[in-house]
Amino acid sequence: MKFVVAVKQVPDTAEVRIDHEKGTLIRDGVPSILNPFDTYALEEALRWRDSLGGTVTVITMGPPQAEAVLTEAISMGADEGILLTDRAFAGSDTRATSQAIAEAVRKVGAVDVVFCGKQAIDGDTAQTGPGVAASLDWPQVTFVGRVREMTEEHVICERYVENGVQVLDTRLPAVLTILKDANTPRVPSLRGKMKARTFKPVLWSAADLGLSPEETGLSGSPTRVVTTATPEARHGGEIHRGTPEELAVIMADLLLGKEARS
Amino acid sequence: MTGRLEIIREKCVGCGACLRSCPVDALSIVEKKAVVSDACNLCGMCIKSCPVDAIVLHHVTGGGAGLEGYSGIMVAVELRDGRPDRSTLELLGEARRLSGGARRVTALLICAEPGDIPSELTRYGADRVLAAVHPGLEHYLTEPFTAVLAAAIRADKPEIVLAAATTQGRDLMPRVAKTLETGLTADCTELRIDPDTNQLMQTRPAFGGNIMATIVCDRTRPQMSTVRPGVMKRLEPDDSRRVLVERLPVDDGMVAGRSTLLEFIPSVGNEIDLTESEVIVSGGRGMKGPENYGMLHELAELLGGSVGASRAAVDSGWIPYPRQVGQTGKTVQPRKYIAVGISGAVQHRVGMQSSDEIFAVNRDPDAPVFTFANHGFVGDLFEVIPALINEIKRRRG
Ligand SMILES: Cc1cc2nc3c(=O)[nH]c(=O)nc-3n(C[C@H](O)[C@H](O)[C@H](O)COP(=O)(O)OP(=O)(O)OC[C@H]3O[C@@H](n4cnc5c(N)ncnc54)[C@H](O)[C@@H]3O)c2cc1C
Ligand SMILES: Nc1ncnc2c1ncn2[C@@H]1O[C@H](COP(=O)(O)O)[C@@H](O)[C@H]1O
Numbered sequence: 001m002k003f004v005v006a007v008k009q010v011p012d013t014a015e016v017r018i019d020h021e022k023g024t025l026i027r028d029g030v031p032s033i034l035n036p037f038d039t040y041a042l043e044e045a046l047r048w049r050d051s052l053g054g055t056v057t058v059i060t061m062g063p064p065q066a067e068a069v070l071t072e073a074i075s076m077g078a079d080e081g082i083l084l085t086d087r088a089f090a091g092s093d094t095r096a097t098s099q100a101i102a103e104a105v106r107k108v109g110a111v112d113v114v115f116c117g118k119q120a121i122d123g124d125t126a127q128t129g130p131g132v133a134a135s136l137d138w139p140q141v142t143f144v145g146r147v148r149e150m151t152e153e154h155v156i157c158e159r160y161v162e163n164g165v166q167v168l169d170t171r172l173p174a175v176l177t178i179l180k181d182a183n184t185p186r187v188p189s190l191r192g193k194m195k196a197r198t199f200k201p202v203l204w205s206a207a208d209l210g211l212s213p214e215e216t217g218l219s220g221s222p223t224r225v226v227t228t229a230t231p232e233a234r235h236g237g238e239i240h241r242g243t244p245e246e247l248a249v250i251m252a253d254l255l256l257g258k259e260a261r262s
Numbered sequence: 263m264t265g266r267l268e269i270i271r272e273k274c275v276g277c278g279a280c281l282r283s284c285p286v287d288a289l290s291i292v293e294k295k296a297v298v299s300d301a302c303n304l305c306g307m308c309i310k311s312c313p314v315d316a317i318v319l320h321h322v323t324g325g326g327a328g329l330e331g332y333s334g335i336m337v338a339v340e341l342r343d344g345r346p347d348r349s350t351l352e353l354l355g356e357a358r359r360l361s362g363g364a365r366r367v368t369a370l371l372i373c374a375e376p377g378d379i380p381s382e383l384t385r386y387g388a389d390r391v392l393a394a395v396h397p398g399l400e401h402y403l404t405e406p407f408t409a410v411l412a413a414a415i416r417a418d419k420p421e422i423v424l425a426a427a428t429t430q431g432r433d434l435m436p437r438v439a440k441t442l443e444t445g446l447t448a449d450c451t452e453l454r455i456d457p458d459t460n461q462l463m464q465t466r467p468a469f470g471g472n473i474m475a476t477i478v479c480d481r482t483r484p485q486m487s488t489v490r491p492g493v494m495k496r497l498e499p500d501d502s503r504r505v506l507v508e509r510l511p512v513d514d515g516m517v518a519g520r521s522t523l524l525e526f527i528p529s530v531g532n533e534i535d536l537t538e539s540e541v542i543v544s545g546g547r548g549m550k551g552p553e554n555y556g557m558l559h560e561l562a563e564l565l566g567g568s569v570g571a572s573r574a575a576v577d578s579g580w581i582p583y584p585r586q587v588g589q590t591g592k593t594v595q596p597r598k599y600i601a602v603g604i605s606g607a608v609q610h611r612v613g614m615q616s617s618d619e620i621f622a623v624n625r626d627p628d629a630p631v632f633t634f635a636n637h638g639f640v641g642d643l644f645e646v647i648p649a650l651i652n653e654i655k656r657r658r659g
Binding site for chain 1: 445
């Protein structure tokens, strides 16, 4: 079977510092990483390939240096990597991004399942997976905590929702977005690392995907960020010391608020 | 918006004020003149910052399908156990506030059997209930609900469509937005209508809560947002409001889809989901073992909240992953967050720093958590937490 995983290169949000005056991020020196949620999507694809046979193709859209996340995926065992890169993609929102990924999936051809991460840790939108599914007019299963069963015709997924688990039987081809619960990602193998060393991604531009300038980048993005601001910086408040009983009294006052003190 | 930012080279003095104002680092100074790169998102912040008026924004209008003819606010109702979810009532309250009485608030009810739900939606703020009723709409399924919401939007032409940022809303809305080729902003925590442009200003945290971005959808309609549960205020129910129900026709083709629900396994216990809790008591590696979480559950129950954890505790197998808070866990925003035996590593912090009030219990006075907790308590958690439980019980008699 043919599996595609959409992976994204993101700044490590834990390392991001903020310029409180400008209300912007300081990205200098912030390492770029493979979106942590995408490692679960990749692992899930690799597992099903290992058990059902077939290939795993990783696709990313980003600047030339986003190649690094494809290389990382290859070292974990992916078979092929495609980098969608073009100045025309700059400024894409989730609509434009999902369309470009969907076109790439069409171009790969005969794909059975597209795996996405639950969300990217930079934008935190979780919109790309459903957008890809809508563009392809394929069914989607989001927030998948476990893939129970898969054949060439269908997949049975556990979808984790607020108050329980939906067990869904879905016809293929389909798009799945995978939660951390699904698996534990493998570490790169020696063979994978060797392969990654000589890996060169396939490069596709907007024109290769048959996308017009109106459909890509800023022009193809209905949403636009107008301002950014930083939430008020948190400062440590009062630090209390004392016997456990003394601390308990102060805490109870603060926690219970108006509730009577007796 | 499409358009182009022009730097008038004759006027530019190369002072660099625009560089500092640019949120996306799209400007640089080359040979003493500002130049703009592809990263520019046409936000216009630099225009205000330029002391010599050397920057202009050229709008290219047209292309965007008619903004005219769209009016009112539509709220996509979410049912849980057959009743409107709390988040839906919050959205109705927010829709009323946004409308300022000038826009009609429509609740779109997608269900198999409306019963008395329309009157409940009306009490909480709907001016009108649009009911899509079909036996095939008993449970949430992506494709039928997408077909119905898209049909409702095409028929009704609302200016704004809101849904909760739940697993349902975050599945449904992006699919509908892509189907209609309009914009969607995820997980908003603040909404406002700009009185000059009539645009919906959608504010949301990004980059792990490090930054708040305000987003507009200015060329297409409707403007769509999912809204974080627990942030907006529901209204006091008003029994005097007149119930107005209209039907949205649903045909069998709309409810056909390629997914079927085999079964639904409800969560054990009736503890509320972390992201919906007003109080969270979280335990970290300092808890030492799974057997000690009992006291956190007891405290959480006394405070009407739920129990969370750091990744260290989850990785040790003391508590299941759905309870993990942080960069690779859940992002939470309760009124009160109590970190017990958690050091406050940045990956944990990004998942909880938007909480209204943070409490920390840690025996190490130098733990990083004390640098951002509102209330720090230096002590042994095995003494402090039992003492706190006793104190709360004593006060309540
Ligand atoms: C890519 C990546 C993603 C990550 N994602 C997350 C995430 O989503 N969520 C997350 O939480 N972490 C995450 N982490 C891990 C994070 O970096 C920290 O390792 C983790 O948060 C530490 O958990 P902790 O505070 O419970 O443990 P520790 O750092 O070991 O802290 C335990 C604390 O308990 C205190 N303590 C011990 N005994 C007692 C006692 N008897 N009484 C009082 N205090 C006591 C200690 O003083 C100490 O401060 C991530 C890391 C990486 C690299
Ligand atoms: N630029 C991109 N390239 C490839 N995959 C992406 C890209 N952006 C998002 N994705 C995929 O979509 C998921 C959700 O991302 P987001 O909608 O940005 O939160 C990610 O986990 C990836 O699987």
